Amino acid sequence: MSNPDRLTGSSISSKLDFPTKLAYGAGDLGAAMTANLLSFFLLFFFTNVAGLDPGLAGLILLIGKVWDAVNDPIVGVLSDRTKSRQGRRLPWMLYSAIPFGIFFWLQWLVPTTDKWGLFWYYVIIAILFNTFYTAVNLPYTALTAELTQDYHERTSLTSFRFTFSIGGSILSLVLANIIFAAFKSNAAQSSGSCSADSLQYLVLGGVCAVIAVLSIYWCVWGIRDRALMAERQRLHAQASEPVEEMSFARQLSVVFSNRPFLYVIGIYFCSWLAVQITASIIPYYVVNYMGLTETDFIQVTIAVQGTALAMLYVWSALSKKFGKKAIYFAGMGFWIIAQAGLFFLKPGQIGLMYVLAVLAGFGVSTAYLIPWSMVPDVTELDELQTGQRREGIFYAFMVLLQKMGLAVGLFLLGVGLSWSGFQERLPCQPAPTQPPSALQAILIAIGPLPTATLICSLVLAYFYPITREYHAEILYRLNERRNARN
Template identity: 65%
Template sequence: MSNTSPPPPDSNNPATQKLSFSTKLAYGAGDLGPAITANVLVFFLMFFFTNVAGLAAGTASNILLIGKVWDAVNDPIVGVLSDRTSHPWGRRYPWMVYGAIPFGIFFFLQWIVPSTNPTVLFWYYVIIAILFNTAYTAVNLPYTALTPELTQDYNERTSLNSFRFAFSIGGSILSLILAQIIFAVFKGNPIEQYLVLGAICAVISVLPLYWCFLGTRKHVIAQLPENPVEDSSTSLPLKEQLRIAFNNRPFLYVIGIYLCSWLGVQLTASILPYFVIDWMKLPSATFTQTAIAVQGTALAMLFVWS
């Protein structure tokens, strides 16, 4: 009688491979730095520009606008370049490894007040915003593309994203706790407060990216034959990819929902310090406590949603 039992799963096949806890932990850590920096920027940067650097609100808004417009431009560019990268480490890791240090440096440089001249400050912060958003994209976008290169198993991908989400939420709350501690230690000197906050967050944000690389590289590099570099001669041109995407009505609905939801998040976070300090006339230390309460509420509601 013939043996009809299915063959054992190939442990080297990314479609069936189970990932270790340490691999998932290292992968999740890769989102800690982007979460910390993004959260600090959304809560504090606008307030820093107007109340510490002394810029007019309109000027500060224009700096943020230019930085985000450039961010929208460089995202697809970095995505295409990452897909076409040929390196012994694969397509994603060179961007993360070489981009991590500039990512930390440009984040820190946003918290320096190099001049009292509004024109000098405007151009300084615009240039730094462009450089930081480029570095952020260079490390974060390839990082998010690691998931299918680690595994193609649905359950394992879900587990990976759970670890990533945990580090993302943890990083956001950690950034506010750090701000609360730093502002309490360095009382009465706002420039020093934000400089120290920027320096500490920069270091904490860079190191987990290397943890992610070191903790997941063995698995990804072993899978490289299963993940060949995209052949640019057969891939669709970027213009054609964009045309297809923007002719996809469900995709446009998702983009619209995402845009509106993040608009609400960004507006709330940006105006919160003004509301707490200037309108409610509460001590500045109260703002970070309020921000922690806001994000804690958001975290609690995630469990209700799930």
Template identity: 60%
Template sequence: MNNSVPAEPPLPERGRLPFTVKLAYGAGDLGAAITANVTAIYALVFFTNVAGLNPGLAGSVLLLGKIWDAVNDPIVGVLSDRTQSRWGRRYPWMIFGAIPFGLVFVLQWIVPQFDQWGLFWYYVLIGVLFNTFYTAVNLPYTALTPELTQDYDERTSLNSFRFTFSIGGSILSLILALGTFSLLKVPPAQQYLTLAIVAAIISVLPLYWCFFGTRRYAVLDSKSDDTASIPYFEQVRIAFTNGPFLFVVGIYLCSWLALQNTVAVIPYFVKEWMQLRQDQWFTAVIAMVQVVALATLFVWSLVSARVGKKGTYFMGMGLWILAQAGLFFLQPGQISLMFLLAVMAGFGVSTAYLVPWSMIPDVIELDELKTGQRREGIFYGYMVLLQKIGLAIGLFLVGQALQWSGFIKPTAELPVPVQPDSALLAIRLMIGPIPTVILLGGLILAYFYPLSREVHAEILLQLQARKEAERGGAE
């Protein structure tokens, strides 16, 4: 099949991109952000308080789905590297996976009339299907970054647009939830299902905007045939013998695990420790973090252009660590201080979105220099996998900790139970000291990350020299 780009007016060099292309690229992450944020914030509460699962089973549902992802994500990454079509390697996955992605998301928020184990296996099965389609659309999308530009700072700018839509999608999901819970006077099960349907529709459409808005600028003739000749496990070995990639993996996993652990426990922290029982309160706290993260995203992009990615990460993490540690000492009634800490956390969360994803294209080009292959899919596959593992581990740990600490789930007979001191302490530990230690681990890894702007420029020079030598040899 011919993968060459049809004859059109000349494109600019693979550096600076037009604003409309960046906007369309950013839109591709909107649906992933909406569905992931709704899952991260509301899934555990939905399972325990609406579907009626006990906390231990509820926390295990998403973890089992991620065990499947350990197989699913890298395979989709490799398959997208090998895909050949007139649209290139990534776009067919987005085009054909978008609608099933939306439909299966809705099925996660249905409450069938099953017993505990019937509900458990239903949600595990649907979770596996949803994770499959989420990967099918989101992983190839993330792998578009190095195919759109090779410029070191332009990639940071491109990811700024991506995470503008990503964080904006998270905020939009909270607005949709607040509107649904406040205005729709129906039982909670119907509220969640309505929220899922609206979120699914909004999530599917931007994937097509991304396709139509960026396809002319993507490199469609990357070396997919060469990659296909390398066995899967050999590609995994090569990816994980790339030293800088391991640093990025560690940095991202620490950031994302801390974030998802906090997001999962915030509803319980606000309701049970701060004694603010209405869902609007914990939704407002999460919204504050996301709004600040969005507002500071382009500021951090400008800072990164001056001080580099590593320096930017250190600045943001410093603020986030102070905020995270402060939550442990927060007392009921200190509502203003709670929101101040949310603002501080938002500054750090912004860099956690931006910096690791901006590092990955540089790692991919180091791999190309060493091997002569471009394997975006395998590297992005593991990044997407880690993102979802962070979500799953966060939810699983919160569910198990609540179970072990004697958390009393609400029932029709006891809608607002008084929690034992052991459960309250577990909630405070999970929102303060534990994420703080994880974030400090990410800072240590960032300190030793080896690919600076200067090193990346040298990599590009060597790649360019190799390509010119190959062209000369071909002549």
């Protein structure tokens, strides 16, 4: 165990060992699996399995995420203020993991055929699930800045995190493919199995919920020693130079007065909105526009996510040489080309569709990696300016915007599909033929909408001010301050 003198600086800025990085990465597996299934399937599930109108389905998702707009900053502040033998972050993950899994599973039930009964059921479950998702995931993301203060080590740690994140996304799709295929096989051998569509989602949700809960516990126990070491260092620093605890309103003021952070949240919001719009419309694009099956949709999505996973390590290595901004520009360039290509694609051009899916994966990878690796740099600038470490509140707004991007994207898609005349599928009935106006709405959602948000993210990234040199200066001044306390 490190002695008190070493805990004042060097131990937390040193490199992390492989098991710690692996355990930390595992913490995002469950969040990624659940978020991925919700992004790709939930709107489609509401309209094509539960039989809800697209506008009503989009409203359910919006209400759930508006609640996230409230609970994210609250959990961020509360986790910053938590006092426990397990530190500030780990208790939140430890005690919220099981409710998180249970309420995720309950989202895939269809308890009634009454549309307003379904509406209120899904609203209540969405609020409860999003509460426990925040309680698990927000303290987890805040740990990035606490486990290490090394600029490149944080990028490496973020790479491990998103290896599990994208890997979890792929795993959820592979499980969906296996489970859906099994149910289709059983349905083909039996009659009167119109409930199979609902049951296959329920089984998929249950399997992924169990994996999600187990991965959270792996993370908690795997990083516990390092997290407690960081907590002792933080308490030692506070004892050396006590600081006045700020009110919630004051902390929000500090967050929004941090100009680099405003660029980061803008970059992340725009890129994540593009991710969510694309993820939510892809099932409709593949099934309704291209005339393929749900299995084909899953394979297209795996092509995107598999490429993104492989490119994480490539972009992480290149960022050390060329910097985060340059890598983000390169990835977004590939992605914009892919989105534009999908807009002009014609039914029957299956091979080209897969090429564009792989190309999109190049950009999706940087959307995962770069904005999250920028946040710890911003929190250090805040510490230099205020004397306090408030990772929780900064990460709260990042997670909030991720969820708000999902909410806005899904709500607009739901309303747009409803206005365009999209026909929802009634339970136990064949899929209806969609009108040309609905197909045109699907094309607009797959092409121009995400392309516009990606271009906005590039403009913001161009003006992001924290370079490697500037970050090195921030760390130097922080170390001087800490050494002066001792």
